[in-house]
Amino acid sequence: MSVEFENAWYDLNLRLRELESSAGLAAALHELETHHLNSGFIANSLHEIERRTFYHPHNSERYFRVQYNPRRALRFAGSDRNGTQMPVGEKGCFLCRDNIEWQQQGAQLGYRVETGERSYYALTNPFPILPSHIVIASTEHHTQDWRFRDENGLDIADLIDDLVRLADRMPGHLGFYNGVDGGASIPTHLHLQFVQRPDNATRFPLEVAARAVGGSAGTDGPSFVEHYPLDVAVWVGAPDDVVARASRWLTHWSDRNRVRLDKLSANIIASRDIGAEELALYFVARDRAKPRAEGFSGLAGGLEVLGELVMSSADEKDRLDDGSIGYFDIEAALASLRVSLDEG
Numbered sequence: 001m002s003v004e005f006e007n008a009w010y011d012l013n014l015r016l017r018e019l020e021s022s023a024g025l026a027a028a029l030h031e032l033e034t035h036h037l038n039s040g041f042i043a044n045s046l047h048e049i050e051r052r053t054f055y056h057p058h059n060s061e062r063y064f065r066v067q068y069n070p071r072r073a074l075r076f077a078g079s080d081r082n083g084t085q086m087p088v089g090e091k092g093c094f095l096c097r098d099n100i101e102w103q104q105q106g107a108q109l110g111y112r113v114e115t116g117e118r119s120y121y122a123l124t125n126p127f128p129i130l131p132s133h134i135v136i137a138s139t140e141h142h143t144q145d146w147r148f149r150d151e152n153g154l155d156i157a158d159l160i161d162d163l164v165r166l167a168d169r170m171p172g173h174l175g176f177y178n179g180v181d182g183g184a185s186i187p188t189h190l191h192l193q194f195v196q197r198p199d200n201a202t203r204f205p206l207e208v209a210a211r212a213v214g215g216s217a218g219t220d221g222p223s224f225v226e227h228y229p230l231d232v233a234v235w236v237g238a239p240d241d242v243v244a245r246a247s248r249w250l251t252h253w254s255d256r257n258r259v260r261l262d263k264l265s266a267n268i269i270a271s272r273d274i275g276a277e278e279l280a281l282y283f284v285a286r287d288r289a290k291p292r293a294e295g296f297s298g299l300a301g302g303l304e305v306l307g308e309l310v311m312s313s314a315d316e317k318d319r320l321d322d323g324s325i326g327y328f329d330i331e332a333a334l335a336s337l338r339v340s341l342d343e344g
């Protein structure tokens with residue numbers, strides 16, 4: 001790595017560290033985004049996104065959203081921000097710091113984030129789905145897969161601990177873990193994603209459904225959403241409490257589901273509102289054979305699970321414009337991803 005790159009990285013981290021200690025992690029990551037907007041590494045492309053809401057014909061409490069986001073078509077493992085193909089694997093890994101300088105010609109810098117046990121680099125996402133789309137990549141090259149499938153994989157308790165702690169430090173944001181074949185575009189390198197909630201009042205369809213069944217606070221187990229196309233376990237509470245309860249439940253869940261774990265992946269989502277003491281954690285099991293919602297081209301990840309489908313192809317844009325996509329089509333598409341939690 002060049003001295004210039006190391007110096008620029010060091011200076012930015014020093015500045016962001018000071019900002020984090022005075023104003024919090026979200027402010028530091030916002031400044032990371034501003035740095036890359038100013039340098040031209042990322043463009044403010046969110047205005048290209050068209051977002052539409054589809055309501056249930058007889059119940060305005062129930063709705064789904066679609067975003068048409070043409071730039072997302074450029075996002076697949078191994079392509080840089082200009083869409084150039086890169087070799088895949090550790091040598092060409094997009095999220096390894098050693099590769100970031102030459103892949104992005106020194107234009108991309110990261111910010112080191114510690115969670116206590118583990119460390120990450122926060123990186124801006126050149127193909128955002130929501131404001132302040134940040135990738136939180138492990139400082140080590142380490143699989144995205146969980147230990148249920150890969151013996152070198154992630155321990156679910158560690159994963160939940162990091163996701164919840166980071167969400168707690170970033171109120172007003174949503175944090176995602178997308179498992180392998182569950183929306184992860186770079187399955188070889190562990191990464192979480194955070195996006196800013198479009199505004200503090202905006203609720204995603206899953207959050208509305210979860211609120212309707214209550215928060216499960218004061219009980220040991222999760223609550224389960226109803227009237228939603230996916231099976232979702234939800235924990236609400238103080239961060240320590242959520243981590244402890246979710247880890248315990250998932251350990252038992254994995255024991256009960258041992259025979260089918262090999263075929264499963266997951267989406268895990270954590271979020272704390274600005275000014276709120278409690279946060280919410282969502283767990284959705286995914287079928288590794290179904291990385292996409294039926295009839296849609298994109299990989300389905302945490303945002304889709306929340307009830308917002310991302311479309312990026314011209315064909316999908318046509319279907320959106322000619323009125324051939326409606327509430328029940330989206331519901332059916334999401335239901336095609338459904339995996340029962342209580343089997344076994």
Ligand SMILES: [Zn+2]
Nearest residue numbers: 093096141189
């Ligand atoms: Zn890597």
